Amino acid sequence: GQQVMQIPQYQHVQEGEDFTTYCNSSTTLSNIQWYKQRPGGHPVFLIQLVKSGEVKKQKRLTFQFGEAKKNSSLHITATQTTDVGTYFCAGPKLTGSARQLTFGSGTQLTVLP
Amino acid sequence: DARVTQTPRHKVTEMGQEVTMRCQPILGHNTVFWYRQTMMQGLELLAYFRNRAPLDDSGMPKDRFSAEMPDATLATLKIQPSEPRDSAVYFCASGLVPILAGGLSSTDTQYFGPGTRLTVL
Numbered sequence: 001g002q003q004v005m006q007i008p009q010y011q012h013v014q015e016g017e018d019f020t021t022y023c024n025s026s027t028t029l030s031n032i033q034w035y036k037q038r039p040g041g042h043p044v045f046l047i048q049l050v051k052s053g054e055v056k057k058q059k060r061l062t063f064q065f066g067e068a069k070k071n072s073s074l075h076i077t078a079t080q081t082t083d084v085g086t087y088f089c090a091g092p093k094l095t096g097s098a099r100q101l102t103f104g105s106g107t108q109l110t111v112l113p
Numbered sequence: 114d115a116r117v118t119q120t121p122r123h124k125v126t127e128m129g130q131e132v133t134m135r136c137q138p139i140l141g142h143n144t145v146f147w148y149r150q151t152m153m154q155g156l157e158l159l160a161y162f163r164n165r166a167p168l169d170d171s172g173m174p175k176d177r178f179s180a181e182m183p184d185a186t187l188a189t190l191k192i193q194p195s196e197p198r199d200s201a202v203y204f205c206a207s208g209l210v211p212i213l214a215g216g217l218s219s220t221d222t223q224y225f226g227p228g229t230r231l232t233v234l
Contacts, residue, residue, distance in 0.1 A: 033222060042204055042225040043156070088156070092221045100146065100169060101221060103156045 004091050006104030014112050019076040021107035023089035030092055032065055032072045033101065038085040079111045115139045117226035119205050125232045131193040134229045136205030137186055145188045146223060147173075147180055148204040156204075162188065163210070195233045202228045 003026045013019050023032065031050045035043040047056055049065035049072060056063045060083075062075045076083055086108045090101040118137045126132055138145050147159040160170040160180040170180060177196070182188045192199055206223040 031221060035225075042228050043206075043223075045222050045224065048222060090223075100158060100161050101223060105155045 004089060004102045004104040006089055006107055008107055009105065010108050010110070012110045012112060013079050015081060016078050019079050019083070019109055021074050021087050021089075021109075023072045023074075023104050025070045025091050028069050030069075032069075033090045034063060034072075034074055035088045035090060035103075036085050037088065037106070041085075043088060076109075079109070081111050081113055084109060084111050115224075117205055117207050117224050119203075119226035119229050121229055122227060123230045123232075125234065126195055127234050128196055129194040130233075131191065132195045132199075132231060132233075134190045134203055134205075134231070136188040136190070136207075136226055138188065138205070138207030139224055140186070142207035142209045142224075144208045144210050144223075145182060146206040146208070147188070147190050148206065148225075149201045150204060150228075151201045159190070159203075192231075195231075197233045200231055200233050202230050204228045 005024045007022050011019055031048055033048045034046040036046055037043045047058060047063050049056060049063055052069050053067045054065040060077045064073045066072060072089055074087055086106040088106045089104045093100055093102045117139055120135045124132060136145065143164050145162040149157045149159055157172055159173040161168050162182050165182040165185060173180065177192055177194060179191045188205060190203060205226045208223045210221065
């Protein structure tokens with residue numbers, strides 16, 4: 001079945017350093033989404049990428065979708081303590097008539113002041 | 114600002130007791146998902162409804178878990194009897210997907226509720 005792998009599982013950075021998390025799917029994705037979950041919170045939708053090779057930016061966050069639409073990355077420039085949390089990628093999975101998301105295992109980011 | 118609401122936010126119960134968790138999806142959304150999150154397993158999909166009909170509950174232990182949508186504004190997840198290994202955070206999420214699923218879609222986004230933190234002693 002479809003699998004979405006995410007690396008690294010954990011990342012500790014000093015405030016001001018950059019951070020990148022990578023997502024790889026075993027199958028081609030029609031789109032990929034990124035979510036952020038703050039400690040004690042719930043996953044919150046960040047962005048969706050649809051096109052091959054697409055790059056989107058949100059302030060210090062840069063999201064990329066691979067040319068083959070099987071991998072994606074999230075890069076944060078100059079991390080801040082507010083970036084702390086777990087970042088999940090998710091890809092749609094079609095099972096019969098059911099359309100659902102397969103979530104990666106997440107990358108837990110810790111930013112040291 | 115439309116949000117998914119879940120009740121209760123916290124539940125502590127003893128093994129063997131029945132637990133019912135409730136979710137109110139965002140008005141107008143036609144899909145509801147129940148997830149369980151633990152440190153060890155991450156986010157696991159338990160059940161999925163579209164237009165109130167259950168489409169996928171393969172991730173749910175059938176002997177003790179049940180999920181229903183009695184109406185479009187309420188989804189429930191019930192555990193009976195509860196066990197300590199059920200301790201986790203249970204999230205409900207809602208979304209809006211096209212009736213004819215398949216092909217490219219930009220409407221897979223899911224909006225999560227705040228979760229119910231369940232502790233079974």
